[in-house]
Amino acid sequence: MPELTPSLPASAVPAPSRPGEALRWALFRALERLSDLRGNNTLGAFSLAPADARGPALWFYVTTIGELNAVAPMIEWLTAQRPDLRPVLITEHAHYREAYLARLPQAVVCISRGHSSDARRLARMLPPAMLALAEIPCLPSEAPCRFSYAFLREARRCGAATLMLNGWLYHYDPPARLDQLERRLLERDFLGAFDVLCVQDAETARALEARGAPRDRLQVTGNMKFDAMRRADWRVEQATRSPRLLGDLLATDRPVIVGGCVTELAEQHQVLGAFERLRRTHPRALLILAPRHPENLERMTALLAQLGEAGLVVARRSQLADGALAPQVQCLVLDTVGELRDFYAAASVAHVGVDHNVLEPLGLNKPLTIRGGWDTTYPSYPVYRLLRDRGVLHECDDEATMCDYWLAAIDHAPRIAEDLRRTEEALASMRGSVARHQAACAAWIRR
Known part of the structure; x- marks a missing residue:
């Protein structure tokens, strides 16, 4: 399967934020605080297991056990490349914690519904040197899960490399008003915050480019599930x-x-x-x-x-x-x-x-x-x-x-x-x- 563009050179450096990003972020944070006053259900869900985990980290957003299984070969490869970093699995589903730790015992499991205060708190406790988004969502609130721009922004603020893995589009509309505003205000910033966007097919790459993803960071890499689910040597x-x-x-x-x-x-x-x-x-x-x-x-x-x-x-x-x-x-x-x-x-x-x-x-x-x-x-x-x-x-x-x-x-x-x-x-x-x-x-x- 051909790539859309050549691979990035080893000397690549992160691109600067888009003009006006700080103003758009400040506006979104004001709206989020207003939503908090009205009972924002993303607030107050943060937890870590183990609770005392600290140190430089490799953040993975894996909303379900399905996503974890789908990108497991890349998670294993990235953690092997950076054994100095503590893997952190971010999800909004607390009932997956035990299954996640069974698959990756050295990991920290972070429960969050995407509130920006959770992103800041996690960055203080486990500052990322790398963040990888596992398959979904390619756009803010574009799937039945919520990975907010706040986590990407905190990762960039910490100087982390940011990777999209196995990207694919659901074509869902944001479910809540605040999610709709986040997409409207920050969609291009979200896409521009990734150093490399690995997507399953050329159709997805074209759709993301049309919505603001930098063409030179898009890579058509196929669907990792065909590799990840091969288990002929299972014992x-x-x-x-x-x-x-x-x-x-x-x-x-x-x-x-x-x-x-x-x-x-x-x-x-x-x-x-x-x-x-x-x-x-x-x-x-x-x-x-x-x-x-x-x-x-x-x-x-x-x-x-x-x-x-x-x-x-x-x-x-x-x-x-x-x-x-x-x-x-x-x-x-x-x-x-x-x-x-x-x-x-x-x-x-x-x-x-x-x-x-x-x-x-x-x-x-x-x-x-x-x-x-x-x-x-x-x-x-x-x-x-x-x-x-x-x-x-x-x-x-x-x-x-x-x-x-x-x-x-x-x-x-x-x-x-x-x-x-x-x-x-x-x-x-x-x-x-x-x-x-x-x-x-x-x-x-x-x-």
Whole structure:
């Protein structure tokens, strides 16, 4: 995949702020203070784990475990290049803290909803020498998460190198009035504050350039997920939380269906219907069902009620020790955060819910089913579109066809082997983004 522009030279220096930036920032801060008086919900969310962390840092904005997994090779590479810097993972979701620290134990997790006071406080405690924005958002409040210009501005004030990784556009409108004002006032300053902007495709690069990104800092580097999700050498010892449970599943001859991020009730109903059909032939089959956002009590209650109506013997991962699963359990609900990608390794066949990450099971060479009807604004869509266009995704929109494909996978039908061969061929042709990211960012590692 060609670059839009040549890589930056090692002697590159940060560009100055755009004329009038200080005035625009002062105006935005006045508006933010006014919002504080009216009950700004971004205020008061700041926390650090561990709370006493101090020293020079490498800031990463990674709003969810999905973004962390997507850019993990670059996070690992950057932290290896700068072992003198403490990695700081910034997110607005406190429930990801445990999963983040399981993946990167030496990191500090910063919880913030993007208030400018949080950025100043973090810079005092852990001043950044580098900041990397992991995939989203490419514009202020352009995604269902909030990385504010304040963090970029503080990073620049500290002299940090600033990197955008795996950039892609959601095309969302800002959800709140203050977010709308931030984009209107500071969008060009936001884009101009990055030393290098690595984006997934030329379309994204053109869109960002039209909105004010400096052309000479844009790099088309492809989608890092094709590299990050490749796990052909996965071993059970790598599982951070359930090695004994996974080892037992891998050693058993039970057919295992792993349904990842199956959240909508209609899709859950289809998966359960297909599993009921499957059990007529394979009565010992196990369904591992991972709902999106298990912390959402309303959704979990609805799912458990649905499983009860299906008459399945259910266990919840959060209530089990790490050990062999009781043989009478027919459905394991994976109501934990950060474990799904390891549980795909135990799958005889996987199903990924609409709008979620198909590369996690495909990276483990697992047969896969999906439903159609994906949303073009989701970050999973570019991967879905590329693989759909290559004809390697198996869409099943009813219980019967889904069950038929699962049976073929369990019985090792020749067509499944051919599907996996064609899928790996397609995936291999799309890899290489990590190396392109490294080349684009190398000049800024030790500025």
